Amino acid sequence: MRNFLPIFKKELASYFTSPIAYIVYCMFLIIVGYLFYSGISFFSILSFQSLNNPNLAQGLNVTEGVFRPLYLNMGVILLLMMPLLTMRLFAEEKKSGTIELLLTNPIRDVEVLLGKYAACMAVYLVMLLLTALFPAFTTLVGSPEAGPILSSYLGLLLLGASFIAIGTLVSSLTENQIIAAAVTFGILLLLWVISWSASFAGPTWGTLLLHLSATEHFQNFAKGVVDTQDVIYYLNLSVFCLFLTLRSLESKRWRG
Amino acid sequence: MIEVEGLTKYYGPSRAIENVTFSVNRGEVLGFLGPNGSGKTTTMRILTCFMPATRGSVRVAGHDVFRNPLEVKKNIGYLPENVPLYTDMTVRGFLNFFAEIKGVEKGTRKARIDEVMANCGVEDVGDKLISKLSKGYRQRVGLAQALLNNPPVLILDEPTTGLDPRQIIEIRELIRRLSGEKTVILCTHILPEVEMLCGRVLIINEGTVVAEDTPENLTTGLQRSHRIHLQVEGPAAEVAASLEEVPGVLRVKQSSPPSSGPHSYDLEVDKSDEARKALARMIVNRGWGLLEMRTIDLSLEDVFVKLVTTENGG
Numbered sequence: 001m002r003n004f005l006p007i008f009k010k011e012l013a014s015y016f017t018s019p020i021a022y023i024v025y026c027m028f029l030i031i032v033g034y035l036f037y038s039g040i041s042f043f044s045i046l047s048f049q050s051l052n053n054p055n056l057a058q059g060l061n062v063t064e065g066v067f068r069p070l071y072l073n074m075g076v077i078l079l080l081m082m083p084l085l086t087m088r089l090f091a092e093e094k095k096s097g098t099i100e101l102l103l104t105n106p107i108r109d110v111e112v113l114l115g116k117y118a119a120c121m122a123v124y125l126v127m128l129l130l131t132a133l134f135p136a137f138t139t140l141v142g143s144p145e146a147g148p149i150l151s152s153y154l155g156l157l158l159l160g161a162s163f164i165a166i167g168t169l170v171s172s173l174t175e176n177q178i179i180a181a182a183v184t185f186g187i188l189l190l191l192w193v194i195s196w197s198a199s200f201a202g203p204t205w206g207t208l209l210l211h212l213s214a215t216e217h218f219q220n221f222a223k224g225v226v227d228t229q230d231v232i233y234y235l236n237l238s239v240f241c242l243f244l245t246l247r248s249l250e251s252k253r254w255r256g
Numbered sequence: 257m258i259e260v261e262g263l264t265k266y267y268g269p270s271r272a273i274e275n276v277t278f279s280v281n282r283g284e285v286l287g288f289l290g291p292n293g294s295g296k297t298t299t300m301r302i303l304t305c306f307m308p309a310t311r312g313s314v315r316v317a318g319h320d321v322f323r324n325p326l327e328v329k330k331n332i333g334y335l336p337e338n339v340p341l342y343t344d345m346t347v348r349g350f351l352n353f354f355a356e357i358k359g360v361e362k363g364t365r366k367a368r369i370d371e372v373m374a375n376c377g378v379e380d381v382g383d384k385l386i387s388k389l390s391k392g393y394r395q396r397v398g399l400a401q402a403l404l405n406n407p408p409v410l411i412l413d414e415p416t417t418g419l420d421p422r423q424i425i426e427i428r429e430l431i432r433r434l435s436g437e438k439t440v441i442l443c444t445h446i447l448p449e450v451e452m453l454c455g456r457v458l459i460i461n462e463g464t465v466v467a468e469d470t471p472e473n474l475t476t477g478l479q480r481s482h483r484i485h486l487q488v489e490g491p492a493a494e495v496a497a498s499l500e501e502v503p504g505v506l507r508v509k510q511s512s513p514p515s516s517g518p519h520s521y522d523l524e525v526d527k528s529d530e531a532r533k534a535l536a537r538m539i540v541n542r543g544w545g546l547l548e549m550r551t552i553d554l555s556l557e558d559v560f561v562k563l564v565t566t567e568n569g570g
């Protein structure tokens with residue numbers, strides 16, 4: 001693993017020299033900021049109304065009312081943003097031929113893979129940390145509960161880890177970045193909506209679909225419940241995709 | 257240093273190389289010649305562990321490329337065809353990245369990078385982005401990358417294409433300086449380059465090795481006959497007729513007649529020296545003036561074209 005660090009540093013630097021990281025940060029924060037603003041505004045209107053209506057006040061809670069929908073929506077926005085971060089990982093190197101230079105140097109495939117994966121995770125982690133400004137800001141004016149917010153972040157971290165693993169796999173299968181982004185988006189969207197047909201798919205298929213769905217597993221985290229089953233789902237998905245990527249790197253070389 | 261045996265590679269159903277066998281000794285410079293699409297790059301990619309062969313074995317510095325690729329890669333400096341580089345990095349950043357990967361000690365890294373940059377003539381563009389460099393400079397950066405950990409084996413896939421004549425000479429000088437201390441495989445179409453730099457030439461065509469020898473042996477040994485250029489003062493038709501009668505002369509061709517002065521003839525004679533002696537004697541006996549007689553060596557280019565075209569025809 002001696003070569004993990006140089007790859008990691010190089011990949012991280014190229015996220016910021018090609019301004020893709022800045023652009024994704026910008027778009028993401030603008031959208032999340034807008035959702036936060038409208039959530040807070042709606043919540044404050046409700047709060048004013050509850051001054052005259054004690055029944056309404058009982059169910060009013062800033063964590064439930066603002067942050068839970070916000071984090072659920074962030075999951076959806078990630079569907080759109082993550083392919084932009086992962087598409088270049090291998091596709092770009094294959095297109096430009098630098099993969100030949102890299103892999104003929106004394107380095108293992110697994111070092112390349114983990115270096116790239118970790119760099120993308122780091123970019124994503126910073127993005128998540130930036131969104132922590134919103135709950136931090138809220139503590140100035142209200143008192144959101146720490147538990148569900150922290151568990152939501154854990155959920156988003158795991159969700160992102162699996163999304164990035166999927167994107168890495170797809171990027172290793174093509175040399176066209178647009179194709180990589182489009183296919184990754186398709187797969188993520190499918191994982192998101194796959195549970196919608198669970199209710200009428202019969203008991204066996206229904207459970208299976210629910211289990212496969214990335215949404216269903218995230219619901220618990222947003223509620224403030226950390227279930228090992230959900231953690232294992234995301235970890236499994238990530239490791240499985242990274243393993244396939246490693247295989248794809250090898251088989252690519254078999255076929256030339 | 258490098259032993260290649262029975263190397264065969266198929267891309268899906270199509271064959272790129274078949275049963276390629278050769279070896280390169282320590283300190284030798286091997287020219288790897290072949291027309292477009294003959295499988296040079298494919299062979300180099302297998303040697304550098306970029307892709308595995310369908311059949312056959314390769315050992316570099318005693319390590320097998322399939323079993324021990326990491327050790328093989330440590331021993332090879334590779335300049336791929338078309339020189340792919342990370343264009344969003346500066347030259348120094350790029351070299352630093354690969355120095356780290358090649359395991360150049362942290363303490364000596366900076367000194368080593370300065371050294372290869374000076375060797376390859378890129379010291380004055382160190383802080384430039386690679387995307388802003390000209391083709392020639394990119395080539396040099398690629399070469400500098402290959403030299404970073406001072407590997408015993410260098411594999412250069414067409415290192416001088418796209419360079420201006422001055423840069424070509426500089427790169428050749430560099431390769432010449434490195435030869436002797438390093439084992440080099442030089443892939444190229446440029447024949448004078450091979451004649452200049454390589455101790456041995458291997459010609460590959462349509463994926464199979466068609467010749468392997470020193471450039472001198474290839475150009476003389478492969479010829480079944482000598483070509484002789486004659487300039488004789490005398491009646492053209494008569495001279496030509498008499499030349500043909502000399503024993504050992506296989507063919508006479510009169511060069512296009514000059515506007516004035518003596519006529520020239522191109523002869524093909526068998527390899528013995530007797531024919532040449534007889535020719536000189538005959539011309540002198542007849543009282544004609546023998547103004548010039550020289551043997552024409554086949555150039556490597558002729559040999560190359562000959563080998564490659566006969567192969568194509570057959």
Ligand SMILES: Nc1ncnc2c1ncn2[C@@H]1O[C@H](COP(=O)(O)OP(=O)(O)OP(=O)(O)O)[C@@H](O)[C@H]1O
Pocket residue numbers: 256267271272290291292293294295296297298299337
């Ligand atoms: N990735 C690939 N997939 C399928 N076929 C390939 C691939 N790379 C090369 N080939 C085929 O293999 C053969 C040998 O190609 P190679 O690139 O080794 O030739 P070359 O000798 O390097 O030619 P050039 O002088 O043009 O560089 C060619 O017929 C080529 O079409």
Ligand SMILES: [Mg+2]
Pocket residue numbers: 296297298337413
């Ligand atoms: Mg080639």
